[in-house]
Amino acid sequence: MRHQKKSKRGMAVVIVLTLATAILILGTAFLKTIRNQGGRNTIELGAIQADLLAEGITQIAMLKFKEIPGPLYYAYVAKVQGQTDTPLKEYHKDSVLAGELKTPFAAKFQTTYQLLPSKMYDDMNIKISVVVNVTRPDGIDYERNIERTVSGVRRPAF
Amino acid sequence: MRLSSARKDTGVTLLEIMMALLIMTSAMIPVASLMGYGGRATSKDARRIIAIQTLDKTLRQLLNEPFTEIPVGAGIKKTFNKVELGTIKTPAGYDYDVELSSRYISPAVFSFQNVKVNLPSFNPDAPLASDFAPTETVSLTNCILELVVKVSWKEQQSLTVDVSAMTYRANYHRRSG
Numbered sequence: 637m638r639h640q641k642k643s644k645r646g647m648a649v650v651i652v653l654t655l656a657t658a659i660l661i662l663g664t665a666f667l668k669t670i671r672n673q674g675g676r677n678t679i680e681l682g683a684i685q686a687d688l689l690a691e692g693i694t695q696i697a698m699l700k701f702k703e704i705p706g707p708l709y710y711a712y713v714a715k716v717q718g719q720t721d722t723p724l725k726e727y728h729k730d731s732v733l734a735g736e737l738k739t740p741f742a743a744k745f746q747t748t749y750q751l752l753p754s755k756m757y758d759d760m761n762i763k764i765s766v767v768v769n770v771t772r773p774d775g776i777d778y779e780r781n782i783e784r785t786v787s788g789v790r791r792p793a794f
Numbered sequence: 795m796r797l798s799s800a801r802k803d804t805g806v807t808l809l810e811i812m813m814a815l816l817i818m819t820s821a822m823i824p825v826a827s828l829m830g831y832g833g834r835a836t837s838k839d840a841r842r843i844i845a846i847q848t849l850d851k852t853l854r855q856l857l858n859e860p861f862t863e864i865p866v867g868a869g870i871k872k873t874f875n876k877v878e879l880g881t882i883k884t885p886a887g888y889d890y891d892v893e894l895s896s897r898y899i900s901p902a903v904f905s906f907q908n909v910k911v912n913l914p915s916f917n918p919d920a921p922l923a924s925d926f927a928p929t930e931t932v933s934l935t936n937c938i939l940e941l942v943v944k945v946s947w948k949e950q951q952s953l954t955v956d957v958s959a960m961t962y963r964a965n966y967h968r969r970s971g
Contacts, residue, residue, distance in 0.1 A: 652814040656821030663825045670835045680843070684850045685959045691857060692962030696938055699964035700904045704932060707906040710921045720923035723907040730904050732938070732962075740942055740958040 685741055686770040686780035694784050696732050697747045697764045701786065709760065712751045724749075742771040752785070762786045838949060841888050845945045845957050848890055852877060852943045853961050856894070861965040864939060870894040888947060895942045899962070901933035937965040 701708060711723035728734060733747040745768045752761040763785050770778045855877045856864065863875060871880040871893055882890045907926040910916060916925050941963060946956035 646810065648810045648814045649817070652817045656817055659821050659825050663828045666828060666832060670832055681846050681957055681959075684846060688850070688853045688857075688959050688961040692941070692960070695857075695964040696902070696962055699902075699934075699937065699966060702966055703934065704904060704906050707908055710909040710918070711907065711926075713919065714921045714923070714926070717920040719921060720926070722923065723926045726905055726907050726929050732899060732902055732904075737960075740944070740960060 682770045682772045682778035683780065686743065686768040686778055687782070689737070689743055689745065689770070690766045690768040690780050690782035693733065693745055693747060693766045693768070694764055694782055697749070697766065698784065698786060700730070700733070701749065701762060701764070708749055708762075709751065712749070716751075744769045759787070840886065841947060841949070842955075842957070844884055844886065844888060845890055845947055845955075848882065848884075848892060849943055849945045849957055849959050852879070852892055852894075852945070853941065853959055856941050856943070857961060857963065861939070861963055861967070864896060864941070864963060865894070866896050866898065866939070868895045868897075870896070891946045893944045893946070895944070896939050898936045899938040899940055900936050902938045903931050903933050905929055905931045934968070937968045939963040939965075 707723065708727050711727050715721040715724045727749065728747060733745075735745065737743040737745075745766060748765045748767075750763040750765065752763055753759070763783060765781060765783045768780045768782075770780070772778055859875055859877060865872070865874060871891075873879050877894070879892050879894055882892055884890065907929055909921060910925050910927055911918070913925060915922070939962065940960065942958060942960040944956050944958040946954055949955050
């Protein structure tokens with residue numbers, strides 16, 4: 637009888653301690669969620685930076701193709717026919733198409749031209765692929781790939 | 795008399811209540827401050843998200859503007875065409891400073907290997923390695939613009955925070971211009 641009475645003493649403290657621990661666990665989980673939310677915003681910025689940079693490089697790649705279309709066409713045919721791939725590699729080498737950025741953020745980019753011929757090269761569609769790799773402030777890389785297709789028709793020079 | 799003594803033993807003492815209250819209070823203080831921190835963090839995130847959206851919108855607008863109408867220079871804050879620059883007040887009541895810095899990538903150098911189409915042996919359907927001339931370059935002046943947009947805003951009324959992104963614009967109509 638006396639033992640039963642003793643066991644009931646201090647029960648309030650035990651209950652409160654349990655409750656307080658539960659509250660602290662919930663609080664820690666809440667804090668973790670908030671911190672992760674901040675990280676998600678960084679991801680969003682990285683995605684936008686990579687996307688906009690890729691759009692810009694695509695414009696430069698399209699300008700090069702507009703200015704110098706012939707060498708790309710013959711370089712591609714020579715590669716496909718198994719003759720040489722050096723001229724095609726040369727066409728992709730420019731630092732504005734394949735290089736890296738340091739400011740305003742760290743990024744690496746690579747551009748690839750691909751010919752999608754039809755009707756034995758009378759119709760020529762060019763696929764320009766730009767791959768941008770942005771390094772986020774927390775050190776994690778974020779990659780974005782943008783593809784644009786330009787269609788063209790081969791016309792006789794004379 | 796015996797009944798009264800038993801009741802006394804089974805109840806919660808004042809000391810226990812006081813101790814429980816003390817523990818509960820000390821547990822609730824950090825939790826309450828955590829709630830405040832959560833609210834502040836949510837507002838901070840909201841401001842950052844709006845800044846990123848503004849940054850994206852401004853640069854996409856710049857990608858659609860005519861090449862010749864984009865101003866060149868550093869720290870441009872004057873609105874032009876549909877591109878909103880300078881101080882922008884959002885419906886949520888936040889103030890942002892939007893700044894454009896643009897410069898020509900000039901000359902833009904493009905390298906390639908020309909083809910000797912006049913060679914008698916030249917076959918346009920299967921050009922040989924010997925049909926290609928050594929590497930040469932074409933330099934284009936003032937036809938690529940580097941555009942950097944910076945959106946800045948204030949946190950805790952004094953600390954300036956910013957986000958920035960960049961893109962390029964190419965002038966496809968340079969010959970007709």
